[in-house]
Amino acid sequence: LYDGTELYVGGVMEHIEEAGIHSGDSSCTLPPITMSQAQIDRVREATEQIAKGIGVRGLINVQFALAHDVLYVLEANPRASRTVPFVSKALGITLAKAASLVMVGKSIRDLISEGHLPAKDGTHIPASSAISVKEAVLPFKRFATKDGRFVDSLLGPEMRSTGEVMGIDVDFPTAFAKSQAAAGSALPTSGTVFISVADRDKPQLLLPVRRLHQLGYQILATSGTAAILNRHGIDAKTVRKHSEDSSVAEGPTIVEMITAGQVDVVVNTPSGSGLAARKDGYEIRAATTAADKAIFTTIAQLSAAIGSFEAVIAGPFKVKSLQQHAKDRADALA
Template sequence: YDTSDKLYFEPLVFEDIMNIIEKEQPEGAILQFGGQTPLNLAFPLSEQGVKILGTPSESIDRVEDRKLCSEMLQRLGIPQPECGTGFSADEAKEIAKRIGYPVLVRPSYVLGGRAMQIVQDDAELGEYMREAVKVSPKYPVLVDKFLQDAIELDVDAVVDGRDVFIPGIMQHIEQAGIHSGDSACVVPPQTLDEEVVKTVKEYTRKIAKELGVVGLMNVQLAVKGRSVYVLEVNPRASRTVPFISKATGFPLAKIATRVLLRYTLEELGIPSEIEIPYACVKESVFPFIKLHGVDPVLGPEMKSTGEVMGIDRDFAQAYFKAQIAAGNTLPTEGNAFTSVRKEDQLKFAPMLRKLKELGFEILATDGTHNTLKEAGVKSRQVLKVSQGSPNIIDCIHAGEVTLIINTPTIGRNPARDGYMIRRAAIDFRIPYITTLAGAQAAVQAIESMLKGKISIGSLNEYHPTVKKKFHAVN
């Protein structure tokens, strides 16, 4: 606001934008930096003779139209999860049966993952259709195959119509099913092999060239096993652009704007690829401390209101720094309480064993305690809220718990033990983790901190170490 020649505070609707255009008579309009809403104005503005700078409005429409986008990906030979559009509750149920549960369902007309839900069977889908959405021919519901235990990725790219600059691949730390705006993520990716990274870049370039993208583009993908699936294509700046710009030292918004004004990436001295020799972790900031009664569990509906970054040569240290910045400082000693879903208990055992080795005492409710005992992990059993006193909530109130690991069970009843535990964690400022991937990253970070002090370095020390590659073929 302090560098622009003029700033208008007006709604992002066609009539108001046209009033500004008629007054200012600009050479063109840039739609890429306002999120989803401006993209919906591409065609109306084009029809009024407004020159759209960057990606053509026809290409925007191809991506925004679910059917056209799916056909494009099929033509390019790029895998995508099976999906369908239901114009009635019965039709949505038929699609879910065809592609197989679990499925991800959402209304077609919302942003930020609102009313998005993972459903496991017909009964849950029926409840969702009755309570969460009003489906109609005008407002259909989108049904996608949910890729269980997949790793999600975000890729931001700047394209000049010919060359594609990919500054980095962001790997989500939380598993698939957590909204991309809520999941912590790391650049460069920590657990992907070179072949998968190569495939991700190849798909991004194919899509960019097919659409004739000029400016910024975002692609969301999922990796399951060694298979890479494209989940979503956005012909605009995404919420990850500030993070990847800060992480790499490449001002993507500035570069993209120059590209929109017909500079080429080559003329701007921008490489084809870069190699980042350090780790940057983005962590989300949540408002739960101010929202009494809200369950802090993460899911497909976005809940975060901000984000922070941790940077270090070592991923574990970068993750620890990000947690400090987000107000969720991890402990290096004390009692770690764990109560997780039955199907998750064995998955958590190795990580809890490591916590035990690091000097933590493990507290667990009966089910988790018994599973850990069978796995050879020693823990102290504590009572659930429903089993009497002294229970886990009493332990939290007494200051006996320094870390809480609790995965949610299905259902929204606020009287559930898990909900009460998570709320107590918020109210007593105790670090809490609700996903397996988040817990694994936290244990790595705690182990790293116990080995040495946290290091401090400025961005000016990190950015010059980024290696630029000009030889990659686009």
Template sequence: FEPLTVEDVLDVIDAEQPEAVIVQLGGQTPLNLADALEQAGVKIAGTSPHAIALAEDREKFGEICSSLGLRQPAGGTARSAAEALDVVDQVGLPVVVRPSFVLGGRKMRVVYSVEELGDYAREIYGDADPELVGAPILIDRFLESAVEVDVDAVFDGSELLLGGVMEHVEEAGIHSGDSACVTPPPTLSEEAHKEIVRATRELAAELSVRGLINIQFAVKGDEVFVIEANPRGSRTVPFISKSTGVLLARVATLVMMGATIEELRQEGLVPEETRTPFVAVKNAVLPWDRFPEEDSVLGPEMKATGEVMGIGSDVGTAYAKALLGGGRILPDRGKVFVSFADRDKPTGLAVAQAFYMLGFELVATPGTARYLEHHAIPAEVVPKIGEGPDDVAQRLDNGEIQLVINTPRGGRARTDGRTIRQAARGHQVPCVTTVRGGLAVARSLRAGPGAINRPRSLQEWHQ
């Protein structure tokens, strides 16, 4: 493979003499080259480099959102530990922190305390990775219990083709490449859906998009917050194309070259209404078996190495297929160990209740067990790690636990959680690290073993 540098790309252009160059279908790196290519006299198809830069400029994009009446999480930028503390004083905790200009959520973290923020700043600005020293830290208020939503769309300058709206299974704060997502969105209210469509149309118009745009939203109740907009094809475009039967990459390419969506509709490439005739789930393939020392907890930094798709008539069936496709075989009976961080206990009740109603026996450490018992959900108590001969790690070694649901927390509990998750992985016991992920697993188990029946082709599904 040739490296994606300006010089190498210009050599290819010189040899091929293309009419124009498409930068929207190769991820972030081609977008970074767009301005230099245009300055070298290369015609960029579709969205201009100026518009691309506008979407990536934090302050200017924030001004655009404000002018359109769109909400964004409060945030700021810091170049030192002291500045980071000042920003947190203004926006409040918890926050999502990350260095600017990194890909894949690298070094991104959700911070719940000033102490954690100090540790993070020392990591970035102390003994640090030379690529990150001096890079600004982007700090945004973390919207707890919010649902993340992804949108892929094509805009031709006047009409918006909404490719699809995807609701993430895991809570906001998990990298979109690691979170499973569902289309059509199962819990999104009609009001929130309308606001998302409005925001997508107005942002695409304001950014002068010609071609693809991906926008990430966080939804809390009926309140919709814009996280970011990327005027390019995202990793979810193939998933949405298979879900709807609309070849988004083809449509977007023709739009970049000057066609309108209406013209493509007349040619039969775009339907009158984009719809998904089933429920589709995209799930991440995670490399824990290859990296036994890596903690299997999900967070803002992407760890997935692939993805699979499950299709069904309901969310439970589709998610069950997606889990199986990703190599995760779920138990249909036995014991479930549950351990929730304090902040997750109120929402974790629904997870515990769901597994109890499915006939599983619950096992929990003393604090979680007391909380469950207080809410009339029986649980067997096991000692914390190292506090008894029959702790959860020993239970896993003995094959007594068939599923682990463990949400991460700080301090010693974080170390215990890592030990539990690694013990589960060592014994091929499925481990879930988010509340919404636990609910989705329960939903797939409720669908029953008959949910995974004979394979059907996409052509059959779209008939």
């Protein structure tokens, strides 16, 4: 929020997925959970320079990417965005009203003195404040081809979500677990996890899958992924892909197992290594959509969810109103 002289940051949201996934489809957390205060201050400074250069009076939404300590500007939109209601609910402030007042001549100093905004902006959130997680609601099960096959659930630069939900709690794992349940993909407290990922993702797969195994989940995997997991001491049973015969593994294919309800969570990242691999990936994801099971298509999302599996096992979740969360934050800032 910029009045021509002063910048007021409503909030800094950190994406769970890496750059390349449309911001409308990415999970986000507020406040950021991996950024240092120095990095947040850099984001604030860059945003102020952009707002001043454009000449904004009101709201501006800026998306950054931070890689190897270099801050990149992906886009800057001198307008309100779909994140405004999320940030407003998460922090208990009315950003839209504040922006309207700025647009008709009020200064940020005026808004703070009149009680419309807290004295400290969204770059200074108390450590005791609740964590809010925004999750996209994806309509994959509503759309199917003429022969009844569901559309692919892969995320990319084109926005596919048709709504958003919010999970809020005192820690990120519980807030993330709540957001998954609200979006219709509640994490199971036990059961079977199937894993098949591209070669590029296998090194990053080991830590989260090891933790899932320690939590008591049974691990199934395609031959290549299972070989890597077993080599590193993670017990994984090999199952065959839709296109493979019984020489790879006895028993049903993974698509048949998902359809039969024998799999509770699917982890599948896209592979570009040939038509057969891409087709197998699609069959797995489509079957998961049809079966209404939780699916992770990026390792970043799976890694973020590991603590949430622990949270659902520990359960049950506690519930507190948005108004009470806002009051708690105001008391912490006082």
